Amino acid sequence: MPIIAICNRPSKEIWRRSDDRMKNQENDTLGCGNFDMKRVVIAHPSPDLYGSDRMVLESVRAVANTHRVLFILPADGPLADRLKEVGAEIMIMPTPVLRKSLLSPSGLLTLAWRTLTVLPRMVALLRRQRPIALYVNTITIPLWIVAGRLARVRVVCHAHEAEQYLPSLMRRLLTAPVRLAHHVVANSDVCLRTLVGAGVSGDRVSVVYNGVPDHDEVKPPREAPQGRLVVVGRLSPRKGCDVAVRAVALLRARGRDVTLTLVGSVFPGYEWFEEQLRDLAGDGVVFAGFQDPVTPFVDDADIVLVPSYGESFGNVAVEAMLAERPVVASDVQGLDEIIQTGRTGLLIPPGDPQALAAAVESLLDDWPHALDLARSGRNAACERFAIARYHSDIVRVLSAPIASA
Incomplete structure (x- = not known):
């Protein structure tokens, strides 16, 4: 015991x-x-x-x-x-x-x-x-x-x-x-x-x-996207949650019916950042708080966003790849060791909501290509991160x- x-x-x-x-x-x-x-x-x-x-x-x-x-x-x-x-x-x-x-x-x-x-x-x-x-x-x-x-x-x-x-x-x-x-x-x-x-x-x-543990049965991605986006991780400036919120605002202003779910909580002492995020967030942004497991939220998403300013690795990117979901991540540090842009996901400059919105839009507009990225991503993750x-x-x-x- x-x-x-x-x-x-x-x-x-x-x-x-x-x-x-x-x-x-x-x-x-x-x-x-x-x-x-x-x-x-x-x-x-x-x-x-x-x-x-x-x-x-x-x-x-x-x-x-x-x-x-x-x-x-x-x-x-x-x-x-x-x-x-x-x-x-x-x-x-x-x-x-x-x-x-x-x-x-x-x-x-x-x-x-x-x-x-x-x-x-x-x-x-x-x-x-x-x-x-x-x-x-x-x-x-x-x-x-x-x-x-x-x-x-x-x-x-x-x-x-x-x-x-x-x-x-x-x-x-x-x-x-x-x-x-x-x-x-x-x-x-x-x-x-x-x-x-x-x-x-x-x-x-x-x-x-x-x-990263793999799930034997992967829930297939949707045949047609519904514009559901998710960010999983700490609510912190380092994770770029604000970049995702701003990108969603840009997409909705263009008439895109997208939603963003933020799955995570703050470190004690960083409550100010969550308050800023809530002030920044408009319609279509959901604060789910800490969740365990996170798999249902990844499975429900069409696209997983990892907009961090820095990551020595990036477990969430691998979890998304294993779940066979297309990933858009920042081109930083460990994330560029995980994702081959254009082959297993998309990499965009960190801190750039315009680039993030454009990447999401490109996947939604060419969903067959997005699904190809997701399948290639899963195969790569199973091989490299077992x-x-x-x-x-x-x-x-x-x-x-x-x-x-």
């Missing part, structure tokens, strides 16, 4: 009680597990079910049959329920996650205080667990990498970020802890190039493209001997 240990505030007394509870729960767990199975500790910054969250769930599926997995989250959420289903033990330990809000004098002081408070407990936990590897998912929780090295545990960091457009100094600061990892997994070539450009040794980095390949690659990375640094 998976275990959830909850620690809400980092006060001294609560941390002391939490440490005691964690030790007791770890002892209880050791009494009911398989002693022959080696343990892996996985740390992740979010309890949600978006791109990197779904990928770390697949990483757990990959190793859970041969390893005992202790999964550490900063808070409870929908991801925890999925992890329980695949047999992971869950511990909730609030730890600092790098956000833009911390890039201020007060934010840096908060980060320093949290580091002094939490780091010793992270190291102690790892020393008690003695895992064969600590798997740190994303570079936004660098303290876990530091804790792993201090506890003398092999550290694998799975990078899902490609912050190419940050100033060079900021990129180097962001990736500095990643250089401490024994091995780094990059989810795309652009992610690899970004890491190496920021000082991470290329000898320690492996590219493992995300794997979930079985991803599982085997993750097991290989975690099981392979890693030289000390």
Whole structure:
């Protein structure tokens, strides 16, 4: 039975009680597990079910049959329920996650205080667990990498970020802890190039493209389009939701009977962006909020839009291709590694609602061509982004001997 240990505030007394509870729960767990199975500790910054969250769930599926997995989250959420289903033990330990809000004098002081408070407990936990590897998912929780090295545990960091457009100094600061990892997994070539450009040794980095589960039965696309568009993902400036909303306004002004469904919610602190989107959105735009699963929304769409300003990979594009839906995406970073424009989808300049509207219009006006793109996209996605390949690659990375640094 998976275990959830909850620690809400980092006060001294609560941390002391939490440490005691964690030790007791770890002892209880050791009494009911398989002693022959080696343990892996996985740390992740979010309890949600978006791109990197779904990928770390697949990483757990990959190793859970041969390893005992202790999964550490900063808070409870929908991801925890999925992890329980695949047999992971869950511990909730609030730890600092790098956000833009911390890039201020007060934010840096908060980060320093949290580091002094939490780091010793992270190291102690790892020393008690003695895992064969600590798997740190994303570079936004660098303290876990530091804790792993201090506890003398092999550290694998799975990078899902490609912050190419940050100033060079900021990129180097962001990736500095990643250089401490024994091995780094990059989810795309652009992610690899970004890491190496920021000082991470290329000898320690492996590219493992995300794997996306396929559905055995694909709901066929409509024989004639109804103008239904969908954007799936966080409501954030980075995802270009506003670009999609503006493109729909242009299409409707031209007499096109199109609708747009936005499937996703905001990060805490970004509520202002959703308010701006709602003010911008006119008729034909539906805010569906967070949804799990998202498959019914993709299946109901004629065209899937991925108008991001930057993506190290782009799971939604692959999900749309597997669902045999034509995709229009921004010509940025990892998305241009997924889509071959004119063959498996269409790529347009980022931040350009006119170009997005024109691409959608071209597909609606030549629906047979759109369906050809969708079929080619599905074939390419099945070949390149199979979930079985991803599982085997993750097991290989975690099981392979890693030289000390």
